[in-house]
Amino acid sequence: MTARALHWFRNDLRLADNPALAAAAEAGPVFCLYILDTGPDRRAIGGASRWWLSRSLAALGEALAAKGGRLVLMEGDPAVLLPRVGAEADITLVTWNRRYEAAEIALDRKLKEDLSGNGIDVRSFNGELLNEPWEVTTTTGQPMKVFTPYWRAARQKGEPSAPIAAPPRVPALPLPASIEALTVSLDDLGLEPRKPDWAGGLRAAWTPGEAGAAARLDDFIGSGLSGYAEDRDRPDRAGTSRLSPHLHFGEIGPRQIWHALHHARATGEAAGSERDAEKFLSEIGWREFSHHLLFHNPELASRNYDSRFDAFPWQPDEAALGRWQRGQTGIPLVDAGMRELWTTGGMHNRVRMVVASFLIKHLLQDWRAGEAWFWDTLVDADTANNAASWQWVAGSGADASPYFRIFNPVTQGETHDPRGTYVRQWVPELAALSDRDIHQPWKASEKTLRDAGVQIGENYPAPLVDLAFGRQRALEAFATIRSR
Numbered sequence: 001m002t003a004r005a006l007h008w009f010r011n012d013l014r015l016a017d018n019p020a021l022a023a024a025a026e027a028g029p030v031f032c033l034y035i036l037d038t039g040p041d042r043r044a045i046g047g048a049s050r051w052w053l054s055r056s057l058a059a060l061g062e063a064l065a066a067k068g069g070r071l072v073l074m075e076g077d078p079a080v081l082l083p084r085v086g087a088e089a090d091i092t093l094v095t096w097n098r099r100y101e102a103a104e105i106a107l108d109r110k111l112k113e114d115l116s117g118n119g120i121d122v123r124s125f126n127g128e129l130l131n132e133p134w135e136v137t138t139t140t141g142q143p144m145k146v147f148t149p150y151w152r153a154a155r156q157k158g159e160p161s162a163p164i165a166a167p168p169r170v171p172a173l174p175l176p177a178s179i180e181a182l183t184v185s186l187d188d189l190g191l192e193p194r195k196p197d198w199a200g201g202l203r204a205a206w207t208p209g210e211a212g213a214a215a216r217l218d219d220f221i222g223s224g225l226s227g228y229a230e231d232r233d234r235p236d237r238a239g240t241s242r243l244s245p246h247l248h249f250g251e252i253g254p255r256q257i258w259h260a261l262h263h264a265r266a267t268g269e270a271a272g273s274e275r276d277a278e279k280f281l282s283e284i285g286w287r288e289f290s291h292h293l294l295f296h297n298p299e300l301a302s303r304n305y306d307s308r309f310d311a312f313p314w315q316p317d318e319a320a321l322g323r324w325q326r327g328q329t330g331i332p333l334v335d336a337g338m339r340e341l342w343t344t345g346g347m348h349n350r351v352r353m354v355v356a357s358f359l360i361k362h363l364l365q366d367w368r369a370g371e372a373w374f375w376d377t378l379v380d381a382d383t384a385n386n387a388a389s390w391q392w393v394a395g396s397g398a399d400a401s402p403y404f405r406i407f408n409p410v411t412q413g414e415t416h417d418p419r420g421t422y423v424r425q426w427v428p429e430l431a432a433l434s435d436r437d438i439h440q441p442w443k444a445s446e447k448t449l450r451d452a453g454v455q456i457g458e459n460y461p462a463p464l465v466d467l468a469f470g471r472q473r474a475l476e477a478f479a480t481i482r483s484r
Helices: 019-026 047-065 079-089 102-117 147-156 201-203 210-224 244-248 256-267 276-297 307-311 318-326 333-342 349-364 367-377 383-394 409-416 421-426 444-453 465-477
Strands: 007-008 030-037 071-074 093-097 119-127
Touching: 007 079, 019 030, 019 093, 019 119, 030 047, 047 071, 047 201, 047 210, 047 318, 047 333, 071 079, 079 102, 079 333, 079 421, 102 119, 102 201, 102 256, 147 201, 147 276, 201 333, 210 244, 210 256, 276 383, 318 349, 333 349, 333 367, 333 409, 333 421, 349 383, 349 409, 349 465, 367 383
Parallel strands: 007 030, 007 093, 030 071, 093 119
Antiparallel strands: none
16 A cells, blocks of 8 residues: 655755655655754754755755755754644555754653554664664673764774665655645745845855765765875865765765775775775764764753852853853964855864864853854754864863863964964965964064064954963863863
């Protein structure tokens, strides 16, 4: 008997290697639904993510249409909408791919109970991770707390299953008028900025959608992988994969990446060494580990993993936070990173650590203030990765950076942007300074600054904090909680 299936798209905005969509398509015509969730207890996505979501939904709609399908959009509380849709559209099967945040898990459990109680078959799948968060444990069955043993245990589980092909057809399920009345257009969702339109830099930097993700992966494996182990730390080079937003929105899955990389290496189509490949796969591992941490610590984005940090003497300073957000700290590498973020919705991974360390340790601002800013401005704002990374830098997280590891942004700039290329791109007012002076212009002579057209305190700010003073103050603050 042919089912009347509904696939609920969430963070799986792709057709290939989408096990929940495949199950629905095998059962019969499919009602493909995306709901912009405005229900209670769900964190609204940030502005940059809304822009990406708009473009990704448009691409998904076109891909479904090419296979005879239709992407239906709604806005509201899924806890209310899905049971109504199920009843009025006479749905017999609902599929979705699992999510791992506490509010999402609670919502899915309630919906499964409600829909099943109405006689609807509900099936959930793993479409986001290589391993479910509960599948990798210590030898005593406990959650992992340190990355290296986590990734070793995950690798020992063997190769992930091969990705599945996109359904050859996804015929649309006709809908009754009462359900059509609940649908909205993509424009109705108001995801993209209008007045002002600040997304020009995002449009120039990214190509959202499943096809864009596949092209990005192909380009990275074919050329970008070579030298990845070293170049990923160089913001002055195109040394990273830039796949993170595609992964976050589910335009590509980790199984696809894993097997594409191994196939390319086996056939000689991949650039780079074994070390480059393993380093890249370990970054996929960090994404897995972050989801593992979030699943076992549901308040990871709002509470200190290490409770000793509940007593940390933060010094809230809205003015300092604002200068950091705007890239006006007077520390060139920090300012370059924050301006790249504001313009493109992304930031180089090495620079993310530097700007986070500067905010937390040199300025003594609560890591949650930084996490919130990244949530609003990153196109790859992911609860698990964002929270775990901020807590790692703060020293309050699992497998955290030690409290005494305080990134010196000058040294980081000189090491990883030695010619000042990255800083010149994003802080053009310093472009005429020499490689020696560009990472600490406040130490340059008056003549050097004058010749370069730099006026400290006028067209470029003086440092927000003396770096030596900020480091010492941070060490003293951390000392207050070490014995707890």
